[in-house]
Structure formats: structure tokens, C-alpha cells
Amino acid sequence: MMDNKKYQLSTESREELFRTLKERFEKNKNRHIGLEWAEVQAKLENNPEKLWSLHEMERTGGEPDVVGYEKKTGEYIFFDCSAESPKGRRNICYDREALESRKEHKPQNNAIDMAADMGIEILTEEQYRELQKLGDFDLKTSSWVKTPEKIRRLGGAVFCDRRYDTVFIYHNGAESYYTARGFRGSLRV
Template identity: 75%
Template sequence: MNNDKRELLPEQREEILRILKGRFEKNMDRHKGLEWDLVQKELEAKPEKLWSLYEMERTGGEPDIIHDKDKNTDRCIFVDCSAESPKGRRSVCYDHEALESRKEHKPQDNAVDMAAHMGIELLTEEQYRELQKFGQFDIKTSSWVKTPDNIRRLGGAIFCDRRYDTVFVYHNGAESYYAARGFRGLLRV
């Protein structure tokens, strides 16, 4: 894979399409009325989106469509649907500023920059709550979510999880990181 050009090799394209199709067909309740052939056609026309989905899968996100279309853009929305926060995206602080502020024991990366590199968006609190309508996610882990500017300016960041059959939103210093906290992403196709 050539990360600079964000292109997949033919066998990688086939692999991710096969994985996505299998997950799509197994979880039809997430996208009722949508046909895989239409989704595949869209993906094949946008190789950079397929690359992003490959990265989501490679880092443990198990992306799937949770709606047939975005209400505002008429585009399919893929979201990380792994039961727990994607394993390949844990132990990261919130953003670059937080990473740079750490004097010692710095994590290897941060959620905002990783998402940008992958070509995806961090879920908002609202999107995170919407995802929870399709299953029980983050019952052992937690996920950073897009933090409002007023909270971030004060040094904080927010994250969510599900405990006691309830979705909770918490705060932490943006520079904090934990082995059980990662982030979930969203990709509009």
C-alpha cells in the first residue's frame, strides 16, 4: 500500500470490498433498504474513500453503513462498528496540541491527527449516541469524540462509553491517554 498516494493494491481493494460486503449483509438492520451493488459502485468510483475504509478496517474499526444516506448530503455514512473502541487507535491523547503539551510519557499519536490522516472524522457526541441505537458499543472501552471549541480552549476534551445500558459523556484533560480509550470515526461516501 502506498500511504502517500492513498491507493490500494488490486488485492487490497478486493479484500476490503469483500469484508465490507459481508458485514453489510450480516447487519442489514443498520441500513434497511440499501443495496450493496449501489454502495460498491460508489466506492469503486472513489478510490480515496476505499483507502480510508481500508485504514478503518486495518486499525480494528469494522466500518459499516449505519444509515442509507446522510440527511444533508445524500451520501452513505460508514462508521466504526467494532464492539469496543478500535484496538489500533487506542492509547492516544486528543489532539496535536495535547500531545505537544506532555513533557514525559507521551503517547505515540493523537486522535484528531490520526483521523485526519485516515481521511475520516471523529464522531460527535450526537453521532456516537446515534451509533448506540444499533448495538452496545464501548462497554469495556471508551472513545474520544469531537470536542466543542469552548471546552478544548480550556484544556479539556470529551469522550463517551456505554455502562449500565446508558451512554455517558465524560471529560478529561486533552493530554490524557489510556489503554482502553481510542476513537471512532465516520466516513461520508
């Protein structure tokens, strides 16, 4: 799916994205101690479909940045690092089943389908907690996180935020949506 021309960036878009990512990487060294931008960029240049996914993360307000490196697989890990839940991904319910269950006042989209369309994964609760160790995120917003199957089968979904210098995990009906709730994603390159 991702090798289609639709998923290729123009030269200008690629160069702009590399400039943005490099600037963010250099500005936030605490997120990726010991990693070098040149190695990250080389990996991205060899994986254009991943570059397209990063572009989508950036386009929707996620401000993706490198937050780790997995030695076993040789993959760099990117998370959305915007201060608040990405603006272009808010006001959505959890998944397609939840979207289809609404009889009226349906949101435009859902977190799980949006993430899949972007070629990224929605953060798990554990990943969300790891992100919060790198800074203070979602002080005014909240973000859907990957919901355990048991909770989802019962109609619920899970979201997180940070209040009172503490990371909280909450639940809602999966069909609920709010202007201040979106989702954060991860990408392995």
C-alpha cells in the same frame, strides 16, 4: 493529498476489503435498512480515496459499516462499528496541542491527527449516540468524541462509553491517554 499513489490499494487489497465490507453489510442489515450493497459498492468504486480511508478504518480495527444514507447529498455514511474502541487507535491523547503539552510519557499519537491522516472525521457526541442505537458499543472501552471548542480551550476533551445500558459522556484533560480509550470515525462516500 488523497490522490497520491500512497492512497491507492492494490487489486488484492481492494477485493479483500470489498468482501469484508459486503459480508459485514449483509450480516448487520439493521444498521442500514432499505440500502443495497451493489449501490454502495458502485459508489466506492467511483471514489478510490474513500476506499483507502475505509481500508485504514478496517486496518486499525474499526470494522466500518454503512449506518445511513443522506438523500440531499447522495452520500453513504460509514461509522466504525467494532464492539470496542478500535484497537489500532487506542492509547492516544485528544489532539496535537495536548500531545505537545506533555513533558514526559507522551503517547505515540493523537485522535484528531490520526483521523485526518486516515481521511475520516472523529465522531461527534450526537453521532456516537446514534451509533449506540444500533447496538451496544464500548462496554469495556471508551472513545474520544469531537470536543466543543469552549471545552477544548479550557484544556479538556470529551469521551463517551456505554455502561449500565446507558451512554455516558465524560471529560478528561486533553493530554490524558489510556489503554482502553481510542476514537471512532465516520466517513461520507
